[in-house]
Amino acid sequence: MLRIYYKKDKRLAKETELEELREIPMESLIWVDLQNPTVKEKATIETYFDIKYSSEEKSQEIESSSRFNEMEDELIINSNFLSIREKGFEYCPVSIIIEKGILFTYRDDDLKTFGESVKRIKASPGSYSNGFQILLTILETAIDQDADLIEGLAKRIAELNQQLTLRKSRSDEEILIKLSSFQNETMSLRENIIDKQRLISALMKSSTFPEEYMGVLRIMIKDISSLLEHNKFAFERLEYLQDTFMGFVNIEQNHIIKIFTVATVAFMPPTLIASIYGMNFRLMPELEWQYGYAFALLLMILSSAITLIFFKKKNWL
Incomplete structure (x- = not known):
């Protein structure tokens, strides 16, 4: 799927047909978004704009050179975004390129972060004049989504804590599986937040990224630090719940052994x-x-x- 956003009469217009690309003035283009595109769509965009999207394997590498690369008038960024599934979170690699003020994004999944970003852009289309502003909106939306996920996870942990205290509604095996699931989600969230922290830190050091947006990046770094603290608290709470759960299990086992011991002695x-x-x-x-x-x-x-x-x-x- 192809989405092309460009300025038209002081508003933001959208085009989805590849054939209409040449009709759009280059200076009006702001954002070209590819979501699970066809081979033709990807090849045409790369050829027309003389760019090269990173492969999925390269997008998932952890080396700094693979995650962020700066050239004279081009920024090449590879980042992982969380895709929410029924069984938890999955990473979706996203290839991002900013060249001459135009944002190019390539992804395979329909990510909620991008959908929410489009809603924000549509709510105030006159505020966007280049791809840097679009990228900032995507990053802000990703941080807000991470905050919502941490808040939702904290609520579910509190519910599990109540069930563990009352010792009803769930078996010991279900509680242990749930604890393990929450721990995996917490670690996935932390890895995702740290990935965004590395990206924003790299943008702040960039000579290509406009100085006028550095204030927004500094606010994002502060928000990310706050999220990491909340995430750390959630993980520590899960460890406490796991210790409490194991304590309850040990008490039950000791009680059973005590009964057998008394019966034997009696x-x-x-x-x-x-x-x-x-x-x-x-x-x-x-x-x-x-x-x-x-x-x-x-x-x-x-x-x-x-x-x-x-x-x-x-x-x-």
Whole structure:
């Protein structure tokens, strides 16, 4: 899918047909966005503007030279954006190029960050005159989205904390799986935020990026630092919940072992009595006694009862 944004009569216009590209004046172009494009669309854009989008493999590399590269009149940026799935977060690499004030973006997924950015741009189209402003809006939207995700994650952690405290509605296995899932989401968010921090720091050092937008970048850095603190708190809270959960599990296991231990000890005296009367000696006084059987049973019951009473007085039960 191709989206071309350009200035037209003091407003922002949009074109989606590749054939209309040559009809748009080069000085009016602001943003060319490729989302899962056809081979023809990608090749035409690269040839027409003399640019080269980074491959998916290069976009995912962690080296600074692969993430940010500055030339005389061109910025080449590779960044990962979060794509929200049913089973959690996935990284979607985005190739970004700014050349002569025009922003070029290439991605495979329909990212929420880009959709929200377009809504902001449409709400105030007169405020955008170049690709640098579009990129700033995309980064601001990404930071806002990360803040929303952290807030939502904190709410779900609080709900899990309540369920863990009440010890109902979920089994131990479900709680453990949920804790692990939240930890993975927290780490994914942190990696995504740090990626944006590296990108913005590189833009602040850039000689190509306009000086007039440095104030906006400095505010973003402060926002990112705040998000990292919130993310750190969420991760520490998850560790606390995991320790609490394991404490509950250990208490339950100890209680079960305690029950088996008490039962074993309580039956030891009757077992001893039964063993004594089970010996095959010829001369045993109770063998021919009329009440010998009842006496042995009563003796076994009393020995168990005395043992349990002793445990109770010691508060071992």
